[in-house]
Amino acid sequence: MLLRFRVANHRSIRDEQTFSLIATPRRGEPRAAKPLRVVGVYGANASGKSNVLAALDWMIKAIKLSHTRWEPAEGVPRQPFKLSPTGPGTPSFFEVDFLHEGVRHSYGFEADDRQIIGEWLNTYPSGRPKKLFERDGAAEFSFGRSLTGELQRIRKLTRPNSLYLSCAASNNHPVLGAVHASLTQRVSFVQQDHKDQERRLLLAKYLLGDPAFTVVLNTLLRAADLGVEGAEVIEAPDETKFKEFAEQDPEFASHPEFEAAFRAIHAKVVLRRSSSEVRLSLDEESAGTRAWLSLIGQAMLTLRGRGVLVADEIDSSLHPLLSSTLIRMFKDSAINRHGSQLVFASHDTTLLGSLLEEEILARDEVWFTEKDDAGATSLYSLAEFHPRRDENIERGYLQGRYGAVPYLSFERIREILMEGIEQPR
Template sequence: MLLRFRVANHRSIRDEQTLSLVAVPRRGESGELGTVRVAGIYGANASGKSNVLSALMWMISAIRSSHTQWEPVGGVPRQPFKLSEAGRTAASFFELDFLHEEQRYSYGFEVDDTHVLGEWLYAFPHGRKKKLFERSGVDDITFGRALTGENQRIRRLTRPNSLYLSAAASNNHHLLGALYAALIGKVMFAQHGEEDEKLRLHLTKFLLNETDFAPALNKLLQLADLGVERAEIMERPNDPMLDEFAGPSPDDLADSSSEAALRALRARVVLRRSSGGVSLSLEEESAGTRAWLSLLGHALLSLRGDGVLVTDEIDSSLHPLLSSSLIRMFKDPLINKRRAQLIFASHDTTLLGSMLEDEIMARDEVWFTEKDDSGSTSLYSLAEFHPRRDENVERGYLQGRYGAVPYLNFDSIREVFREGSGATSEPQA
């Protein structure tokens, strides 16, 4: 479970920004704070919504790949703020606070174009900070007493451009390997785009072969009122070329055998329509049907495994009632018994109001991004504005009460056509 994510100097995020999933207490509430199950990010086009999600994705990718896939002399493939010389040369910073087996941890690192400049991991037993390891400079790593294992041997194997956490997991460190697995295995990403949708559909195909998931997948597909009765798997003939398919590995799909994963890749999905029992392939279905089916696999895996689903443009090709239902699945304590989380970016303002449901998004679940004149993104919470319980957040957002909306002067747009050569000439009789 994620508590906070902090980032600086990634794409349009120049200065340090924080996305918090710690619940904000309402007036009169006291006691230990909980966490929110949902965080939605709103803002104008090109304001940096996707870059917040991209930063989290880049951090998880670095943890997974820095030791095994980054070129030994290839530096660090980061994406700093490029609109100023200071941004291009300054270090990039990433930090996650998270819970693992009811224990709080804080892990982070700083990198430049060539090296890991700093890296740290702390535990907080009984709320007190305890060092597990700290790294300063290229290879100066110190360890706390609580971190047992072959720490020094792994330190010698850690390259200047590799994360120690990544190296430790690759060398079977018991505790660090478990934390590594929790981060890369439980944070799932659903990006907007055709290729990513194909990868998500491969996961859905795999789950349709699993008796633990197939009934729920088909029921949710049916309840979406898409005119679909169920999804079915049809096997293709064996094709040796599919053995080289560059799609998700069996580990990415689920914990199962290579044979089962390959069988899922060879299969194709057809949807049996409610009208007349006709079956259509996914390629013949609407973008909305494919989008809903492709998200369901990730959502069910996250909900059943206390995971974190991070999705950009959650409203893309989906009716507002479908995207709101996905959000409500994560917020419903009867469905989300393992405290899974959903982080998304959206333009769908109906999710902010009460037109669809009483309250889909609480104030501490709504975040905004806005760019200043230098092109730098700021991230801030709706809770900072202390909206009244009965305040129409959707209307206030569209009216610019919280910022994070584009400013469009329609008179200026009309002037463009007035100035155009013949663009606004009177129609001929």
């Protein structure tokens, strides 16, 4: 589980920003670090809320791919703040605090365009920091006494532009490999673009092949009141395409599992409508139906595996009641038995209020982004404003009480249009 994320000099984030996923203790409660299960980020268009999630995504991908995918001679493919002359020359900074095997860990690194200039991993088994390793510059390393294994061999294999944690996982270090897996295998990202949705629909198709998942997915489809009775996978083999592929790569086609894999990939998901026996393919369904099916499959895997689901524009093509249902799934301890987390960005202000007289998001579960005159993003929590328990958060946000909303003067827009549009004669 994630506890805190810090970032500086990435896209619109110029100065260091801290994103906390730890619950704010209520009056009389102990100040224990209790992870939040849901956190939402709000802000005006182009305020940087997506960049906060993208920064976490970039960090996770760097941990996963820097040793195996980054070209040795091409430096670090970072994305520094470009709206000031110092941005490209200033290092980028990333740090995440998380729970691994029930113990708090803190991992981070700094990088410029050429190389990693700092990297560290600490653990807190008894509340105090305990160093596992630290890197100062591209090649200077120090290791804690508790960390054993082929540390020096891995150090020699670590390139200036790759992360030691990435290299250690690639070389099967048992301790660092497990930490690496906690970050790279349990955190998944949802982008609202066609390619990513197709990936998630492919995942849903895979899950529909499992009878246990099929029951739950179909129940959630019916409960969404989309007019869909259920989904199923049907084989739709194109024999001509199958033969063409086999002729192009006969060696691959000779594999005993080739035909089964080919047919599974080319199988189709069809949905049964409640009012008809006719089955429609996903391509014939509405954007809302496709969005819901693609999200609930990813959410089910996250809930099942003690993971973190990071979703940009969670409200895209979804009715507010569906978005709120997804949030409530993660907040419900009976459903979310492993404490999985949902982190999302949204414009849907109804989630800030009460739907069906039930609070969706608590004060410490809401964060805002805002840009200053220089185009730099700042990130802050609703809890910093200490709103009253009975305060209408949705109305206050739209009125600009907490910032993070665009300033629009309709009167000024009206004046411009009246002056600029030629009046009919």
